[in-house]
Amino acid sequence: MKYMSGNELREKFLKFFEERGHLRLPSASLIPQDDPTLLLIGAGMAPFKPFFTGKMKPPSPRVTTCQKCIRTGDVENVGKTARHGTFFEMLGNFSFGDYFKNEAIEWAWEFFTKVIKLPVEKLYVSIYQDDDEAFDIWHNKIGLPEDRIFRMGKEDNFWEHGVGPCGPCSEIYYDKGEEYGCGKPGCTVGCDCDRYMEVWNLVFTQFCKEEDGSYSNLDHPNIDTGMGLERLATVMQGVNSIFDVDTVKAIRDKVCEISGKKYGEEHKYDVSIRVITDHVRSVTFMTSDGVMPSNEGRGYVLRRLIRRAARHGRLLGIQGSFLAKLSAEVIEGSRAGYPELEDK
Ligand code: GLY
Secondary structure: OOOOOHHHHHHHHHHHHHOOOOEEOOOOOOOOOOOOOOOOOOOOOHHHHHHHHOOOOOOOOEEEEEEEEEOOOOHHHOOOOOOOOOEEEEEEEEEOOOOOHHHHHHHHHHHHHHHOOOOHHHEEEEEEOOOHHHHHHHHHHOOOOHHHEEEEOHHHHEEOOOOEEEEEEEEEEEEOOHHHOOOOOOOOOOOOOOOEEEEEEEEEEEEEEOOOOOEEEEEEEEEEEEEEHHHHHHHHOOOOOHHHOHHHHHHHHHHHHHHOOOOOOOHHHHHHHHHHHHHHHHHHHHHHOOOOOOOOHHHHHHHHHHHHHHHHHHHOOOOOOOHHHHHHHHHHHHOOOOOHHHHO
């Protein structure tokens, strides 16, 4: 596999879908517009809910984006593992009542195997348990053997984000190799260990989740896909963790420079270095979108992330203020994709 930088991967993805009739839109703000069910944007589809439901007309029936996202549900795990982070970039292609399962699956496979040339034998998929149509496409059109297609239940293969558009999904997994596995008998796709990594989620958005928890049918079926850029970059850069990916590593290195600590020498320092690296990305992007620290709502999320990053700075022995210096590094690394960072 050829090494690809995060910026290169982002561009390749967006261009691939532009060539297939998608309008490239800039990332939306992290602050949801007219969606009281979300504190922050945590998925590429979130800003497009009114287009899926038909409440608003999209600027094009096919759209592609790289959306800045924040998810803080797992904040306590950040730093402790190689894969948890609160900030990430999500690549996505969207169809608003236009193409459906066939194209979504065929293009995802083409992008993986022809454009970035992932080895076919490393790829596995999951589908929603009774989605025979998705099975048929993967098996008969793409040619994936039956034993590489896993049927899973609602918990794993039904995607929803607050209320609104949702549906069954099919995920593509990358096998990182035996050395990442738990070695337990039966370790396979869906195992909790690090071997089989979910990379791309293809959602067949057919339903709308109502406030009361019930589901109704949408007027037309849609496609919503989501792929974490940093996760994909770990594969293309042959590294173990999102903190080793080029764009993130530049910030990690700066934390080391400021603190005088070396990454990879002592576990407790590594945890702090990773916490600061992740949180300063979230904090910088949130601030540039106009979130201010406060004691409630998204302002509280921001305040908590700043406090956690500052505290871990003290644990590394950093005296005085340091987060602004790190923000400058975030801006430098991401201003090409997100000009608002520099403008604001
Ligand atoms: N919207 C699909 C995903 O975020 O996984």
